[in-house]
Amino acid sequence: MMTNHICFIGGGNMAGSLISGLISNQYPTNKITVTDPDQQKLDQLKRQFSINTEIDNLKAVEASDVIVLAVKPQVLKVVCDNIKTATLKTKPLLISIAAGIRSTDIDRWLGGNNALVRCMPNTPALIQAGATGLFANTSTSDNQKNIADQILSSAGITLWVDNEAQLDAVTAVSGSGPAYFFLFLEAMQAAGKQLGLDESTAAKLAKQTALGAARMALEGDDDPTTLREKVTSKGGTTAAALASFENNNFNDIINQALTAARDRAIELADELGKD
Structure with a gap:
């Protein structure tokens, strides 16, 4: 495990989740600093995790090897400046x-070659x-990629893409994806x-x-198609439900939603x- 000094700019839920994951993996608390304009939020994070806190972004950045930009997109340019x-x-x-x-915009706001x-x-x-x-980006070394992977994997799985445009597809599948499953749960409950x-x-x-199906898909060796086929008896109740989905263009609905x-x-x- 790397032991770089990490500064989180922004003390919101996602930063808190990553910090919690890092500490669960025995990352030293004295190597983590959070900055935020909200002193109450900083006090809460300090009590919860025993980490360093700082109001001044510039001061915290000067003392850190890794900076996690965890602020709202609308204020990121101001933070970069x-x-x-x-x-x-x-x-x-x-x-x-x-x-x-995009990384190119962030890099430009920070002066380039980051x-x-x-x-x-x-x-x-x-x-x-x-x-x-x-x-x-191309300025990032393999060691730095490994550091980023260790930080983000503290909160779940990580997958790398070679083309930044693919992150838009990642957004459609997993970034927005939890809401799709919540919508499906709402509909099933109703x-x-x-x-x-x-x-x-x-x-x-x-x-x-939903939990059981997800665990079977994650923990077993069968792909979703095989799992679906195993639970679908010809002429049975599941087949009737799946036929209804198909008749209502279920696959097209999903494709259109993710494309949107x-x-x-x-x-x-x-x-x-x-700018």
């Missing part, structure tokens, strides 16, 4: 978990069950209630079924990257 003098001097590894802003890894995590990272896509179950029973059955998410990710990157 604020820390630019320090990053130009110390040349730390920069890791951005700010959604929708080692930069852009990440697309998702909300299950809050319970260390996340899925994160990562892209490294249908179960419509079919005569009480609300609590329908909710418990739907959630446990991907296209919106591209639009947002264009908008947020403007």
